[in-house]
Amino acid sequence: MDSPKLSKSPIPSASASASASISSSSSPVQESPFSNYISSLSPIKHDKAPHVAQGFVGLSSPPLVFTSPRINTLGRPQSSSVKMSQKGVGDKKIINESCILERSVTESQEGLVTDIKNEDNKDDVAVQLGSSSECVDEYLADPVETDCAKSAYSVKLKLKQSNNVLQSSVNGLLDLKNIKFGRKNNVGREVDAAQFLSGRSEESIERKLTSDEKLLKIEDEQGSAQGISDGFQKFDSDRFDLSSKEKECKNFGPQKDGHGDGCSNFLQQLPGSLPGVQSYEGFAKNIGGDADAPVHSMTHEASELQRSMSRRCLQFGEAQPEATAACSISTNRANNIISSTSLATNSETESLSSSRLDLSAKSRTRQLVNLSQLAMNMSPQCYGKSSLTVLKPSGIGLHLNSIVNAISMGQGGTASMKVAQAIKSTSTTSCQSTENIDNGSDAFEKVSTPQGALEQKVFTIAGSASESLFAEESVEFHMTPNTKRKFSSEDGDRNDILSSGPLMCFYRKKLSNNTDGDCCKRCNCKKTKCLKLYCDCFAAGIYCAEPCSCQGCFNRPEYEETVLETRKQIESRNPLAFAPKIVQPVTEFPLSNREDGNRKTPSSARHKRGCNCKRSMCLKKYCECYQANVGCSIGCRCEGCKNVYGKEEDYCVTKEMVNRSGEISESRVAAKPKKEIFHSELCDPYHLTPLTPSVQCSDHGKNASISRLFSRRCLPSPESDLTVLSYAKSPRSPRTSDSNDILLETSKGNLDIDSFCEGISYNNAVALADEFHCTPLPNHPSVIIGSPSSKARELTSLSRVQLDPRSRSLTPGGSLHWHSSPIMPMSPLNDNKKLQGLDSADGGLYDILEDDMPEILKDTSMPIKPVKAGSPNGKRVSPPHNLHQLGSSSSGPLRSGRKFILKAVPSFPPLTPCIDAKGSSNQSRNNFQENRSND
DNA sequence: GAGTTTGAAACT
DNA sequence: CAGTTTCAAACTC
Known part of the structure; x- marks a missing residue:
C-alpha cells in the first residue's frame, strides 16, 4: 500500500511536526482531554462494548500511524472548541466563510427546505493549508467538527418555494428557528451551548458508548439547541451570505423540482448523500404511516437528517470546496461505499426503524447526529491532541469503527442484532454524512457552477460512488478482520488510505481488540530497526512508540522519510506487503x-x-x-x-x-x-x-x-x-x-x-x-x-x-x-x-x-x-x-x-x-x- | 528473564 | 521458484 506515499504527499512539510507529535503516539492521546477516556477504552471493550462505543474507541486507538503525520491536525480539537466559542460570538469571518446552504425539497412537504449552515471552520479555513493533505485532513476533520458543531450551529431555513431567494431564505431561517425552538420546548431541555461545547465531547462519547438512544437524543437535542442558539446568533449576520448561497442552491432547484422529491433527487445526484436521505425519507415515511400526527414532524426530521447530511457536505464544500476534489477520493469512496451500502439497504434502515420504532424520527436523526458528534469527539481525542491530528482518518476511522463495531456486536448475538444493525445504520449514516460532506463539497462546487456543470458533477459523483462500492468492500474487509495487520486493500488508493497510518492503526486495533488487546503490543526489534516486515509496527503501518522495546528504531516520525522509502521498497517487491493479511x-x-x-x-x-x-x-x-x-x-x-x-x-x-x-x-x-x-x-x-x-x-x-x-x-x-x-x-x-x-x-x-x-x-x-x-x-x-x-x-x-x-x-x-x-x-x-x-x-x-x-x-x-x-x-x-x-x-x-x-x-x-x-x-x-x- | 522454538520475511 | 538465512515473536522453563 502506498499509504505512506499518500500520507507523505499530502503533508510533506507537516510530516515532521506531525511525526513528532505522532511519534509519541501515546502521548497525544494521553494529553488530549479525552485521552483518558480513550485510553480507558480497551480493544477488548470494543468487542464487547456497544458498537458505537467500539467504533469510537477504535478511532481513538490509532495514535501511531504513518498517515497521522500527514494529516495535520492543526489543533483540530482545539479549533473545534475555539470555533464553538467563536460561533457563539458570531464572527464575521465565520459568516463569510461558513455559510452554506443546502437545499432539499420535499414535495410532500411545503416546499423547499433550505438548510443553511454556518461553518465553524472559518478559522480552519484560514488555517487550511494549501496542500491537498491538509484539505483532506480538514475535510475529514470537518465532518467531525461539522457534525458536532454543525448540529449545534447549523441554521436551518425552511423556505417556501418563493421566487425571492432572500426572502425565502429569511423565512426559512425563521421557520427553522421556530421549529427548533419547538423541538427544544418539546424536549424540554435547553442546553447551554457553552456547556455543551465544553462537556459535550466526553458526554457524547460516553453516551454514545452506552449506545443509549435516550442519551443520543439528549445529545442531539442539546446539539440542536445549541445549534439553534448559535444559529440565531449568527443568523442575522449570515442572512446575506445565505441569500447569496441560496441563489447558488437554486441552481440545483430546477433539477430537484423536476423530480418528485427535490431533496431526494438532489441527494440521488449525490451518491453519498442520496442513499442516506432516501433511507431516511423512507424511514420517516414508514414512521409516518404508523402515526399520522408524527408524520409531519417525522418528515421534518427526515428532511433535517437529509439536511444534516447535506449540510455536512455543504459545510465541507464551503469550508473547503476545493479540498473536496483533492480530498481523498478513495476515502470518500470508501465512506460512500459504506454509507451507501448501509443506507442503501432498506433492510438496515428497516432494522433501525424496527429497533427504534419507539423512537421518534427525531431521535433517529439525532442519533445520527450524535454519532457524527461522537466521531467528532473521537477524532479530536485520537488525533486532535497532536497538532498533527489526522482528521481524515478519524472520520474514516470512525465510520469504519462504527461499522465494525456494529458488526461485531451484531454477530455477537441475534438478540442484539437489531440493535447492532441500528447502530450500523446509524454509523453508516454518520459515514454517509462524511461522504456526503465530500460529495457535498463536490456538489457544492458544482452548485456554484451552472446546472449543467452541476449535473456533470453529480454524474461524476455517481460514478465515483459506484466505484466507491468497491472501495467500500475493501475497506470493510480491512476493517472486519481482527488481525492486527491487515488492512489489505486491493486498490492502490484504498490501500494507501487504509494501510496508511491512522486507518491502519485503527483497523488493527479494531481487529486486534476483538480478541486480545494486541493493539497495545509493540515490537521488540533488535536488528531490523523496525524497518522490515518483521516489525509488527512497521508492518502495520504505524510508528513505533513507547511500548516498543525496539533498538535502533527508525520507525518513528523523525524518520518518516526513511520509513516511507523503506515501505516503498518493500511494496515494490510486494505490493501487498502492507496489505492486511487477514481478509x-x-x-x-x-x-x-x-x-x-x-x-x-x-x-x-x-x-x-x-x-x-x-x-x-x-x-x-x-x-x-x-x-x-x-x-x-x-x-x-x-x-x-x-x-x-x-x-x-x-x-x-x-x-x-x-x-x-x-x-x-x-x-x-x-x-x-x-x-x-x-x-x-x-x-x-x-x-x-x-x-x-x-x-x-x-x-x-x-x-x-x-x-x-x-x-x-x-x-x-x-x-x-x-x-x-x-x-x-x-x-x-x-x-x-x-x-x-x-x-x-x-x-x-x-x-x-x-x-x-x-x-x-x-x-x-x-x-x-x-x-x-x-x-x-x-x-x-x-x-x-x-x-x-x-x-x-x-x-x-x-x-x-x-x-x-x-x-x-x-x-x-x-x-x-x-x-x-x-x-x-x-x-x-x-x-x-x-x-x-x-x-x-x-x-x-x-x-x-x-x-x-x-x-x-x-x-x-x-x-x-x-x-x-x-x-x-x-x-x-x-x-x-x-x-x-x-x-x-x-x-x-x-x-x-x-x-x-x-x-x-x-x-x-x-x-x-x-x-x-x-x-x-x-x-x-x-x-x-x-x-x-x-x- | 534466558533460552528455545517457530514461522514469516528476507535473502540467495 | 526453491532453498537458506535472518529475524522477531511465541513459547518454555
Missing part, C-alpha cells in the same frame, strides 16, 4: 437473524497468503492464521493444520463434543463427531448452516471434493452446539461476519439475509452447494476478479474453486458481480451463508481466490470431479474418498436448491460457501481420514 469474509448473513440467536457462524476471515506452519499445527500464535483468529484456508500451506474455522470447526466441535459427552478428546478427535454431524446434518437440512465449523476445516481446499461435501453437508445447524461453540469460541467470526453482513445487506438492499438463508433452507443448502459447485458460473465474479495467483492453485481441484466464494468477494467488484449475476451469486450466497459466509469479504483471500476463481468457474461448470490431489498450496491433497458419495447424494438436491436460491436471492452476492467448503472440506477430509485411521 474478512463478507458473508455471514444468517447470523444476525437466526431464531436461536446463535449465529454461530464463524467468521470467515482468512489469511491472505495463508500460513506455512509445520509444527505448530496452526494452533499457536506462531501461526498467523491462528494469531489472527482466522481459520486456515486454501491459501495455507500448513501441515497438520488444526486451526481454523474449518478445522476449528472440527476443533470446536470436538471440544463441544467433549464438553458434552466428555468422551471425545480435543483436537482432531472431533473428526469423528464431524462425521456424525455430517451425516446427521446432511440428512437434516435444518442443521445446515452457512458457517459450520466443520466446513471450514483447514484442508485449505486441498481436498476440495471432500471439503465440499462436508461443507455442504456438514453445515452445522445454527442451533447446533457445534456452531455455537465455534462461534463462541472464535472471536473472529463475529467481527468479520458483521462487516460482511453489512456489506451483503447493503448490496442486497433490503434483502433479509436470515430469511433468505432460511429460505434457501438447509434442505437445499447442500444441494445448492453441490449444484453451485458443479454448475459452471459464467458470471462468476471470480472470473472477473481473475488475479494472478498461482496456477497451481487454479489447477487445484474444483472443490476449491467451488469452495472459495471469497474470490468473488475478494474483488471489490466481486460482490457486485455476484449481485449482478442472478444465478451465481445466489447460490454462492446461500452456500456461504449457510456454510460459512466467510470469504466473500476476504481481501487477502482475494488474491488467492481470484486466481483460482477463473478456473473454478470453469471447473464449476464441470461436474464434481474428484479434485486433483494436489492442493494449490501443495499441501497434502487426498482425493476425497467420501466426496463421490457425498457429492452424488447432494447433487440431486442441488438443482432444485439452486433454482430455489435463485428465486430467493437473486441479487445476493455469493460468498463464502465456496471458500468455506474448500477449507472446511479439506480439513474435514483430513479429519475424516484421521478419524478413519484412528478408528
Whole structure:
C-alpha cells in the first residue's frame, strides 16, 4: 500500500511536526482531554462494548500511524472548541466563510427546505493549508467538527418555494428557528451551548458508548439547541451570505423540482448523500404511516437528517470546496461505499426503524447526529491532541469503527442484532454524512457552477460512488478482520488510505481488540530497526512508540522519510506487503437473524497468503492464521493444520463434543463427531448452516471434493452446539461476519439475509452447494476478479474453486458481480451463508481466490470431479474418498436448491460457501481420514 | 528473564 | 521458484 506515499504527499512539510507529535503516539492521546477516556477504552471493550462505543474507541486507538503525520491536525480539537466559542460570538469571518446552504425539497412537504449552515471552520479555513493533505485532513476533520458543531450551529431555513431567494431564505431561517425552538420546548431541555461545547465531547462519547438512544437524543437535542442558539446568533449576520448561497442552491432547484422529491433527487445526484436521505425519507415515511400526527414532524426530521447530511457536505464544500476534489477520493469512496451500502439497504434502515420504532424520527436523526458528534469527539481525542491530528482518518476511522463495531456486536448475538444493525445504520449514516460532506463539497462546487456543470458533477459523483462500492468492500474487509495487520486493500488508493497510518492503526486495533488487546503490543526489534516486515509496527503501518522495546528504531516520525522509502521498497517487491493479511469474509448473513440467536457462524476471515506452519499445527500464535483468529484456508500451506474455522470447526466441535459427552478428546478427535454431524446434518437440512465449523476445516481446499461435501453437508445447524461453540469460541467470526453482513445487506438492499438463508433452507443448502459447485458460473465474479495467483492453485481441484466464494468477494467488484449475476451469486450466497459466509469479504483471500476463481468457474461448470490431489498450496491433497458419495447424494438436491436460491436471492452476492467448503472440506477430509485411521 | 522454538520475511 | 538465512515473536522453563 502506498499509504505512506499518500500520507507523505499530502503533508510533506507537516510530516515532521506531525511525526513528532505522532511519534509519541501515546502521548497525544494521553494529553488530549479525552485521552483518558480513550485510553480507558480497551480493544477488548470494543468487542464487547456497544458498537458505537467500539467504533469510537477504535478511532481513538490509532495514535501511531504513518498517515497521522500527514494529516495535520492543526489543533483540530482545539479549533473545534475555539470555533464553538467563536460561533457563539458570531464572527464575521465565520459568516463569510461558513455559510452554506443546502437545499432539499420535499414535495410532500411545503416546499423547499433550505438548510443553511454556518461553518465553524472559518478559522480552519484560514488555517487550511494549501496542500491537498491538509484539505483532506480538514475535510475529514470537518465532518467531525461539522457534525458536532454543525448540529449545534447549523441554521436551518425552511423556505417556501418563493421566487425571492432572500426572502425565502429569511423565512426559512425563521421557520427553522421556530421549529427548533419547538423541538427544544418539546424536549424540554435547553442546553447551554457553552456547556455543551465544553462537556459535550466526553458526554457524547460516553453516551454514545452506552449506545443509549435516550442519551443520543439528549445529545442531539442539546446539539440542536445549541445549534439553534448559535444559529440565531449568527443568523442575522449570515442572512446575506445565505441569500447569496441560496441563489447558488437554486441552481440545483430546477433539477430537484423536476423530480418528485427535490431533496431526494438532489441527494440521488449525490451518491453519498442520496442513499442516506432516501433511507431516511423512507424511514420517516414508514414512521409516518404508523402515526399520522408524527408524520409531519417525522418528515421534518427526515428532511433535517437529509439536511444534516447535506449540510455536512455543504459545510465541507464551503469550508473547503476545493479540498473536496483533492480530498481523498478513495476515502470518500470508501465512506460512500459504506454509507451507501448501509443506507442503501432498506433492510438496515428497516432494522433501525424496527429497533427504534419507539423512537421518534427525531431521535433517529439525532442519533445520527450524535454519532457524527461522537466521531467528532473521537477524532479530536485520537488525533486532535497532536497538532498533527489526522482528521481524515478519524472520520474514516470512525465510520469504519462504527461499522465494525456494529458488526461485531451484531454477530455477537441475534438478540442484539437489531440493535447492532441500528447502530450500523446509524454509523453508516454518520459515514454517509462524511461522504456526503465530500460529495457535498463536490456538489457544492458544482452548485456554484451552472446546472449543467452541476449535473456533470453529480454524474461524476455517481460514478465515483459506484466505484466507491468497491472501495467500500475493501475497506470493510480491512476493517472486519481482527488481525492486527491487515488492512489489505486491493486498490492502490484504498490501500494507501487504509494501510496508511491512522486507518491502519485503527483497523488493527479494531481487529486486534476483538480478541486480545494486541493493539497495545509493540515490537521488540533488535536488528531490523523496525524497518522490515518483521516489525509488527512497521508492518502495520504505524510508528513505533513507547511500548516498543525496539533498538535502533527508525520507525518513528523523525524518520518518516526513511520509513516511507523503506515501505516503498518493500511494496515494490510486494505490493501487498502492507496489505492486511487477514481478509474478512463478507458473508455471514444468517447470523444476525437466526431464531436461536446463535449465529454461530464463524467468521470467515482468512489469511491472505495463508500460513506455512509445520509444527505448530496452526494452533499457536506462531501461526498467523491462528494469531489472527482466522481459520486456515486454501491459501495455507500448513501441515497438520488444526486451526481454523474449518478445522476449528472440527476443533470446536470436538471440544463441544467433549464438553458434552466428555468422551471425545480435543483436537482432531472431533473428526469423528464431524462425521456424525455430517451425516446427521446432511440428512437434516435444518442443521445446515452457512458457517459450520466443520466446513471450514483447514484442508485449505486441498481436498476440495471432500471439503465440499462436508461443507455442504456438514453445515452445522445454527442451533447446533457445534456452531455455537465455534462461534463462541472464535472471536473472529463475529467481527468479520458483521462487516460482511453489512456489506451483503447493503448490496442486497433490503434483502433479509436470515430469511433468505432460511429460505434457501438447509434442505437445499447442500444441494445448492453441490449444484453451485458443479454448475459452471459464467458470471462468476471470480472470473472477473481473475488475479494472478498461482496456477497451481487454479489447477487445484474444483472443490476449491467451488469452495472459495471469497474470490468473488475478494474483488471489490466481486460482490457486485455476484449481485449482478442472478444465478451465481445466489447460490454462492446461500452456500456461504449457510456454510460459512466467510470469504466473500476476504481481501487477502482475494488474491488467492481470484486466481483460482477463473478456473473454478470453469471447473464449476464441470461436474464434481474428484479434485486433483494436489492442493494449490501443495499441501497434502487426498482425493476425497467420501466426496463421490457425498457429492452424488447432494447433487440431486442441488438443482432444485439452486433454482430455489435463485428465486430467493437473486441479487445476493455469493460468498463464502465456496471458500468455506474448500477449507472446511479439506480439513474435514483430513479429519475424516484421521478419524478413519484412528478408528 | 534466558533460552528455545517457530514461522514469516528476507535473502540467495 | 526453491532453498537458506535472518529475524522477531511465541513459547518454555
